[in-house]
Amino acid sequence: xxxxxxxxxxxxxxxxxNATMNCSYKTSINNLxxxxxxxxxxxxxxxxxxxxxxxKHSGRLRVTLDTSKKSSSLLITASRAADTASYFxxxxxxxxxxxxxxxxxxxxxx
Amino acid sequence: GAVVSQHPSWVICKxxxxxxxxxxxxxxxxxxxxxxxxFPKQSLMLMATSNEGSKxxxxxxxxxxxxxxxxxxLTLSTLTVTSAHPEDSSxxxxxxxxxxxxxxxxxxxxxxxx
Numbered sequence: 001x002x003x004x005x006x007x008x009x010x011x012x013x014x015x016x017x018n019a020t021m022n023c024s025y026k027t028s029i030n031n032l033x034x035x036x037x038x039x040x041x042x043x044x045x046x047x048x049x050x051x052x053x054x055x056k057h058s059g060r061l062r063v064t065l066d067t068s069k070k071s072s073s074l075l076i077t078a079s080r081a082a083d084t085a086s087y088f089x090x091x092x093x094x095x096x097x098x099x100x101x102x103x104x105x106x107x108x109x110x
Numbered sequence: 111g112a113v114v115s116q117h118p119s120w121v122i123c124k125x126x127x128x129x130x131x132x133x134x135x136x137x138x139x140x141x142x143x144x145x146x147x148x149f150p151k152q153s154l155m156l157m158a159t160s161n162e163g164s165k166x167x168x169x170x171x172x173x174x175x176x177x178x179x180x181x182x183x184l185t186l187s188t189l190t191v192t193s194a195h196p197e198d199s200s201x202x203x204x205x206x207x208x209x210x211x212x213x214x215x216x217x218x219x220x221x222x223x224x
Binding site: 033035040041042043044045048088097098099100101102103105 | 114116144151152153154155156159201203205212213214215216217218220
């Protein structure tokens with residue numbers, strides 16, 4: 001399979017807590033991206049981290065990338081109920097093709 | 111606002127009929143669009159790359175004759191599921207890239223074949 005692995009597959013936390021999701025991939029990459037998907041909807045781009053970057057921040061999001069381990073993590077701080085969604089990592093594999101990980105279903109309990 | 115529009119958002123059809131799904135880039139030209147398929151609680155699987163003015167490039171295992179892709183203009187790609195069967199029921203999502211920007215995704219089409 002070309003797809004990467006994400007863990008956990010499902011995560012349920014209390015509002016206000018931090019949520020961490022991990023992603024591993026198999027091939028060399030130019031960049032790694034994280035997307036969010038609300039139930040039954042399309043994907044929304046969250047953040048892109050290039051292969052020469054190790055960490056990137058955007059608001060309450062923090063992404064790390066370890067190319068030696070072929071892994072990335074997404075941290076959402078001070079979670080809110082509205083953060084409930086599925087989160088996918090994706091790697092770009094030539095000609096703009098994105099290959100998605102299995103996703104993490106995040107539930108924020110109020 | 112949305113930059114990629116997908117229509118319809120949901121469709122129910124009878125087995126054996128064909129269904130067309132449209133993907134439009136609203137305020138930019140997209141020479142390349144992508145079609146994905148997603149089963150419940152699963153990830154997105156790339157089906158094909160739609161190229162304006164040329165044939166689509168299909169991923170391994172995707173039937174070209176069943177999933178017809180037409181990218182007739184720089185703002186429109188269509189996916190036609192021909193002779194649909196219940197196993198074709200799924201969530202179909204298109205995406206397009208704006209120059210120097212990450213991919214934008216449509217809101218998806220929920221296809222149910224009865």
